[in-house]
Amino acid sequence: MNIENQVANLKLSQRIEELEIKGESEWYWIIETTGDFIENRANLYSIHNDHLEATYSAYTVAELGEMLPGVISEYWDLECSKQKKSITKPKLIACDCGKGEVECGKIIIGTEMVYVVCYISSDGGCLALKHLTESTSEANARAKMLIWLKENNYL
16 A cells, blocks of 8 residues: 555645644655746655655554544544545434434435544433544544544644
C-alpha cells in the first residue's frame, strides 16, 4: 500500500496545523515550488525540513489513533470500523428510554468500503451517537474526527 493511502491528506494535515493540534509524525507533506511560474505540488517525506515554510505533519493511522482520546466527556467511547458505504447514515431521533439519541433510518449511498470513526455511548442500554466521520481512507476518517473534536472544544 502506498504511504499516501496511510496518512492524512494534505488538506486535512493543513487544517490540523491551523488548529495547532500537536503530535509526533514520521511523515511530512512539503509543498515544493518549481519553475518561474510557481508550480506547487505536495510530496511526502520521512524527515522534517525546518528550512521550508510549507511543511505539514502527515499523520499515519497509528499516530492519529494515539492522538484521539478513547473517551470524551466521561461517557462517549471511541469506535473505529470498516463498513460498506451502504451503512445506515446517522439520523438522530429521541430514544424510547428518553436518555439519548439513536441512529435511525437508512440512506443507501453505494457499496464502496469506508472507514467510520465515531463516539458512542450505551449508557443504561440506550445507544447514543455523539458524532461520526467517514472516509475511504482510515487516516482521513481519523483526521476528520480529530479536527471535529478540536473545533468543538473536546481537545
